[in-house]
Amino acid sequence: MVTTPRGFYNGSYVDIRPHRELFRRRGDVMGHPLTMSNVIQDSNSTQYHLPREDALELNYDVTSKICWMIARLAFEMVNATPRYIFSYRWGYQVDGQWSGMINDLKNGKADLGTNCIVTDTRRLSVVSYTDSVAPYRVRFIFRQPPLAYVANIFSLPFSSNVWIALVICCFASTAAVVLGFKWEANLDKDSQYLTGNIGDALLLTMSAVSQQGCVIEPRRAPGRIMLVVLFTTLMALYAAYSANIVVLLQAPSNSIRNLAQLTASKITLAANDVDYNRFVFNLYKDPVHQSVNKKINPDKGKGQFYTIDEGVEKIREGLFAFHSIVEGVYRRIEQTFLEMEKCDLTEVDFLSSFDPFVPVKKDSPYIELLRVTFKQIRESGIRAALNKRYQVPKPPCHTKSAAFSSVGLLDLQPVLVLMLYGIAISTAILAVEVAVFNM
Template identity: 30%
Template sequence: MGLEIIALLSLLLAGYVNCSFVKERDLSSLVMDIMRTQRSPNIVLDNLCWNKEAKLELYREISRNNGRFVSFNISNRSLGNMKYLYTVVSDLDCNFEYLFQQAKIDGFFTYPNIWIVFGREESFDNLKLYIPVNVLFIKITEEGNLGNSSYALQALYKTHKKYSGYIENPLGYWSPIAGMTDYREIILTRNRTNFGGLPLRISYVIGSKSSFKHITDYREKHMDNLTKINYILLSFVCDLLNTTQINIIRLDWGFKSQQANNLFTKGIFGDIIYDRADISGTLSFTPAYRLQYFKYLFAPMKEFTVFFIFRAPPLAYYSNLFKLPFDMMVWLTIVALAVLCGVLIKMVFDWEAGQNFFEDIGENRPRLFDVVMMQIAIICQMDFYHEPKSLSGKLVTFTVLISATFIYTAYCARIVLLLQSNTNSITNLETLYNAKLDFGVEDQSFNRYYFTGPSDRTNEHWRRIIYENKIRSPRGDKFLHVSEGMQLVRDSYFAFHVEKNAANYLIGETFTNDQLCSLRVVETIYKSDVPHLFCHKNSPFVEFFLVSFRRLTETGVYNREYRKCFTKQPTCLGKGNIFVSVGFKECYFVFVAFGSGIVLSIAILIIEKISSLYITRKIEF
């Protein structure tokens, strides 16, 4: 009797082992069918408590399909050393929680890695783990009896950690005979766009209390323009994902909270790093060291530019207007013409003196200095005392008069034009710094941060010089409201460091065409960059944000909002006829010449007096 019982138990055990092997072999085929259908990574990381024969069968199936396999066990220290994308195949009852926690630590629990997990229905019901929305976690449960088994495939996820239970996406069914039936391929950004009213926390930087009053009505476009367009776009994103917008308002980005390891604790940077917000609502520059914390998503500002803007001063501020009408070659030609005509006239005067022309009329013979004064009088359109008496002399004089008239007319016309012109010599930071203009900077927290201290994002040489000598002041640093700064640009010669779109709006609203035409810009001290919206590097919503912004761009919503939120650069329509009063700056060279002449005359007078006294005393003795 005992031998019969032992034989029966052996038979049952052999049947169980055989059935278990058959089941695991079926699961191997199921895994390969999922990989082919879902187009998942062909490197398989298995965490299975199967017997060796079943595992070998799985490995053979993987190899036959040009795949590779890696076994995971508790002795594996880190999944972060695995630099590939994997299809993770695991048994829910085989150290799964350790695998899950290790994968989360090493950033392995994300798409496009695909997780295929086997288990009993009650085991999945008791699963308390957070499966983010960006993870393709395929739950496989057995249905039917042993003789007619099939498997149900479902994708599990949660929209947030506090969600009760799991949201299930049915994928289809699989059986050893029929294979995959009613399979629905999962594309996360297409199949999981309904977040069920999930609160989406958005952190904004708002500098003006009135900005939220006009955040969607396209008014006051110069105020917090880095935030307003994002508020509108993120409202559309919330509609696309069916989320509830939760606004977090900050005064700055949190630059001053930066730690030694480039970690931030305050502002929108701190909100994103410490999971107080899901996405930023204000743009940020993109230095490389922030990539360890942030994922940059979208750049709403097509033409984000920061520059120094100023009205170009008149030419008289930097140049001698009386020298500018002609270039050097023309001046040399005029001098050569005057010398040549002077020599000819002197030759005529000498010939006429030999013929007694001047003695007959009781006039002194012209000397060399008289000829020089005659040439100066002709050039200046003045009368002159001596004049040739012969026909040849009159012809030479007539030629000089005609030439001088044309030169004088061209000179005067050019002077009038130059009086209305502005200088174009200020083209870089060096010439701007030396231009003797007052300086100011738009009062933004990022401007205060980058101007007041050294940074790898600025031209340190010019940052230090401009800040120490132009911005810093005992009465307070010259960080001005954008309206105040642009008013100073309009009404005086003032260089203002401002964002382009804010400046464009105020220029269009408050500047006349003549003031607009005199505007010039010089590059900023900042290094070239394109600011982006950003979220946490490991956020489960990264792909959903990227696809949502792409949809807004492709459908034209973004372009429409961009045109409404920002003002195009105003165009100069050409200068009209304007009255220009001539001041001391314009006449500076005239006064210098006049003063120099007076000083020289007095000096010569003194020399003549001394010489006369010396000669008189010498005669007396």
């Protein structure tokens, strides 16, 4: 037993302790062993690289490796002998029994554990939380769907006022062409083409709008000048429209910003094939979270679980959202994505939780000791340096230059629908004309 004199009594109490703070007086545990439970889920090779701190295979369990580095430094600051054990999961309660790291803390096998998110409030009856040493985020990561996926891009190049003005100009041009046709028809009584019919004038105007030719044309100079002006004006609009369409076909949307929008979209939802994703989707009972759970882990059929390499490749292909700790995903994205493919990456939070904290066994005598030590490491900047060295942030978008991208049926859906409407209307008009002719 190590004792510290508190003071003496000489008519009044005299405190002779050099420091009244408990941490300052007990900051040296004199080589007592402290054990950390390290959670590994990505690869068994972490058992080899973690205690050596060799910064190898950082795409596996990087959070656990950073936690161990900072914890070992804290052990050194309090003169403790570092010990470590490994666990296959953070710890969840099943049938009243705890598993994984939480069970190690509860049974005294470990004194502290790896950073974990405070999602399951039942853990508070077993452990207490100290400080966050390796912040990480668990998110859905996906590329925003193309603009054609969520909007009719064929109406976006011009504003509503421009479309209204274009329609008015078309009607005005049709009226002018009708007057020109009638004037030419009065001058040339033998003409078989120019009858002054409004249908012919409308057909000519629509030919100019779609940049197509028409067999019906004016024969005199005033009508031809009017026709040249009409085609030239609409050609300039057609060039501006086509240029905007090319840009919009490759432009990403910003339509998905929260979990409800992600669930309502047609994006495929999936998760990293690790232990925690088998539990976190069952923590919430509201309709939105339950809908996500049913899409990823349906009652019948195979669940949507992939490795990080498979998930990142599907993210690159598009229309795919992958739920995982973001650091490992971003590291793989940095290795495989083109620069232009990083510009539309988006995160959506499923857990809506605080930053993760280091758990310690409840009522442990080392809670205050470790809490103060972790804060000293953070205030000195060591924690920030380690996090910056080993964790990968969201890849920045350095360029937004367009590249070739193929156009699929989804992008042309409004055009195909318009063609179907046109075929249906023309077929109906044909049936009416045949009926009128027979009558």
